[in-house]
Amino acid sequence: MNFGALGWGKTNRLAQMFKPNQDGEYHTVMLAVDHPYFYGPTEGLIDPRKTIRPIVPYADAISPAKGTLEYCLDPFVTTPVILRVTGGNSLTRRDELSNEHIITSVDEAVRLNAIGVSVSVYIDSDHQTQTIKNLGTLANQASKYGLLVLGITAVGATLEQRIKGEGAGDDTFDAARYFAHAGRIIQENGADIVKTYYCDNFEQVREGIQVPIVIAGGKKIPEQEALEFTYNAISAGANGVDMGRNIFQAEAPAEMIQAVKSIVHEGKTPDEAMVIYDELKQGTP
Ligand code: 5RP
Numbered sequence: 521m522n523f524g525a526l527g528w529g530k531t532n533r534l535a536q537m538f539k540p541n542q543d544g545e546y547h548t549v550m551l552a553v554d555h556p557y558f559y560g561p562t563e564g565l566i567d568p569r570k571t572i573r574p575i576v577p578y579a580d581a582i583s584p585a586k587g588t589l590e591y592c593l594d595p596f597v598t599t600p601v602i603l604r605v606t607g608g609n610s611l612t613r614r615d616e617l618s619n620e621h622i623i624t625s626v627d628e629a630v631r632l633n634a635i636g637v638s639v640s641v642y643i644d645s646d647h648q649t650q651t652i653k654n655l656g657t658l659a660n661q662a663s664k665y666g667l668l669v670l671g672i673t674a675v676g677a678t679l680e681q682r683i684k685g686e687g688a689g690d691d692t693f694d695a696a697r698y699f700a701h702a703g704r705i706i707q708e709n710g711a712d713i714v715k716t717y718y719c720d721n722f723e724q725v726r727e728g729i730q731v732p733i734v735i736a737g738g739k740k741i742p743e744q745e746a747l748e749f750t751y752n753a754i755s756a757g758a759n760g761v762d763m764g765r766n767i768f769q770a771e772a773p774a775e776m777i778q779a780v781k782s783i784v785h786e787g788k789t790p791d792e793a794m795v796i797y798d799e800l801k802q803g804t805p
Contacts, residue, residue, distance in 0.1 A: 529666025530712060533635040536600045537581035538732065538759065539785060547754070547784045550734060551579035551777065552764030553588055554604035554638070557623075559611055564768035568592035571768060578777045583638055583670070583762055586624050590632070602670050603634040606654050618645035618674070622654050626661040636668025636712070643702035644679065652709050659710025670762070671711030672736075673702045695719035700728045707731050715762050718753040726757035737763035743770055743779070743797060747790040750783050760784055775800035 526534065538546035553572050555562050564571055568584075569592045576582055576599050584593065585604040605624040609617050620640055629637050639658050641651045651674070659669045679698075696719050703714045703725060713732045716725060726733065735753045737746060746766040753761070761780060770776035779797035782788040788796065 526712065527666060530668055533600070533666065533668050534712070534732075536635055537602075539580060541785055541787070546732075546759065548580040548732075548734065548760035549578075549777065549781045549784050550581045550583055550602065550760065550762035551575065551767060552736065552762045553582060553584045553768065555764060556588060557585040557604055557607045558609045558617070564765065564773070571773070575768070575774045575777055578774060578781065580760070581635070586628065586632065601632065601634040602636040602638050602668065603629045603632060605629060605637045605658065606639045606651070618642035618647040618651065620647065620651055620654060620674075622658060626658065626665065626667065629662075629667060630665055634667065636670055637662055638670040638672055638715070639711075640672045640674035641702070641706050641709075642674045642679075643705060644698070652705065655706065655709045655711065663710075668712045669710055670713045670715055670734075671706035671709070673699060673706060673714065673716040675717070696721035696724040700725045703729045703733070718749045718756075718758070722753060722756035722758070732759040734758065734760045734762040737761065737766035740765045740769040743776060744790065744794055746770075746776075747779060747783060747793045747797075750780055751790045751793075754784055772797070772801045 538548045540546050553565060553568060556565055568588050573594055576597050579599055581600045581602055583602045583604060605622060606620045607623040608621040609619055637658055639655050641655050642648060655671055662669050699716045699719055703716050706714050707729055713734060714729055715734050715736055717738060718735050735758050750761055767773050767777050775797050778800055779793040782793045782796050
């Protein structure tokens with residue numbers, strides 16, 4: 521992974537969340553818990569003090585919004601924080617999901633001891649320009665403090681329908697082309713890390729993006745399938761995951777994050793990781 525272009529502060533913050541494996545490759549397992557900023561109290565995050573606190577220590581980094589961080593998470597846990605700072609939308613207005621603004625300032629992120637901020641960018645939406653500008657503004661401010669910027673390839677309601685396998689689906693939609701296009705624009709406008717979705721031909725996405733890539737989990741699917749796309753993403757060059765629902769909505773969230781880590785950091789196959797998951801659940805590793 522190329523840490524070279526960054527200054528000492530950003531490099532040190534990246535090193536807090538990306539861990540080297542035996543081959544000297546850097547990977548991360550981030551736990552995404554930012555959903556309530558536009559979902560409200562969603563399953564698994566209704567009271568994060570009960571559901572998320574116990575699994576935070578397993579994560580290499582967490583990505584909450586400010587409300588969950590300040591009121592629900594333990595400040596004595598040293599897991600690095602990438603703070604969600606854009607919002608202004610709500611699932612009650614699905615057609616307006618892309619209308620995001622900067623809600624939380626970089627100064628607030630510094631006060632909360634975050635190592636970075638996350639921002640959604642909605643390419644090919646009504647608010648494409650506005651959300652790219654959010655990213656650029658935050659990147660300029662964050663660089664003053666050496667904070668990392670995680671740029672999220674956000675899929676609003678319309679696009680979600682077009683992605684194969686989501687909603688009604690659309691066989692003519694070329695997901696790899698879209699995610700390569702969106703991810704590179706996110707890199708060029710200031711992101712130090714690009715968050716995107718796994719798709720067929722993911723190598724095309726990887727080839728056009730030089731910063732570290734982390735994969736979102738998406739809607740809850742069976743544990744075996746989530747482990748399979750994690751494995752496929754890492755094999756195709758992703759540097760890790762920023763996974764939410766497929767961890768905190770799993771039957772056993774603490775065991776699931778450990779199974780995901782076994783793939784990302786130890787190179788286990790999905791079947792091996794599933795055995796680890798089952799054994800941890802039974803208390804017989
Ligand atoms: C929206 C987001 C989500 O809030 C979240 O981080 C995604 O996590 P998952 O899909 O794994 O539940 O990034 O753009």
